[in-house]
Amino acid sequence: MSGGQARRLCPRAIVVPPRMAAYTAASRAVFEVFHSTTPLVEGLSIDEAFLDVGGLRRIAGPAEAIAARLRAEVADRVGLPITVGVARTKFLAKVASRVAKPDGLLVVAPERELEFLHPLPVRLLWGVGPVTAGKLHDVGVQTVGEVAALSESTLVTLVGAAAGRQLHALSHNRDPRRVRTGVRRRSIGSQRALGRRARPLPPAEVDAILVGLVDRVTRRMRAADRPGRTVMLRLRFADFTRATRSHTVANATYSTELILAAARALLSDAAPMISQRGLTLVGIAVGNLGGRGADGAVQLLLPLEGAPSAALDGAMDRIKDRFGATALTRGVLLGRDPGWEMPMLPD
DNA sequence: TCTGGGGTCCTAGGACCC
């Protein structure tokens, strides 16, 4: 429930501020346990991850035993209870962990998948929030099994192409997605709610908040070495309507000045809306992130001295270190003049 | 029914390119 509602119900409740730093540290410690279990870890959020343990059976036993050990180890090393869902697909594992929460372990045996899935309420399907659930309820659909009884085309008309296809697949427990490692954040943002207020915030104060947000965001971008190209301004108004404005610059940057300039321009474009509707939230996010490990190729040329293979290994190491490359091709440049043709001979 | 903060993905229109 909302904080306001909670306070009304419990006037003497003690309200403590969140401690993000503590949660981040705990998350890191938990993920260390995950990585010591398998290299195939896909983080989903600060407190969730997929672990592919399919290849571990011979050395670590069945998934159920691995899950039990995982729980014990996290409790032991970090002191936190965790819930584990075990299944053949990511989707089902997630549903299982949701059902088993808190501090539980639930294994969905391959032969009982639909039996487990179909009685559950549609809200447990991934991608079904209040709006989609409402649309389904409108046509009398309450459970996953009832979704499964609908044709894909019916679902597509009901909730749109992508969501409809996904719903159809998930309700039949079709989820071919693999566990992906190395998934990177696509945007970095920060926002601040201003609360409802009697008189509008003076522009100078809105600007000061904007400066603070941009500073926080660009700091994080620099720390992560992820410059970005698209600056997004997010606004929310007193009537709970929202608006976003964005601008894309030619070259990725994490310069506070450049991003602040873009943010200010977007804000001044939105000035009429703000004075009409009353601002209650302002946020800045930067997307189109590049930087270390962004898609693309890096080529490092170096003169050949000594043993060719040693020189190549050295070059590969440098590229790995400097750019965090995940896929490498090595080759040999023939000729002496860099302006010449450059046939690359893989390996 | 209305806290706050951090994200992702999809859709659709428009400008532009060959």
Add this chain to the structure above:
DNA sequence: TCTGGGGTCCTAGGACCC
């Protein structure tokens, strides 16, 4: 200047997730 066919990128809004 228009038509057809095949694309990309940007912008804005919306739904959803933790």
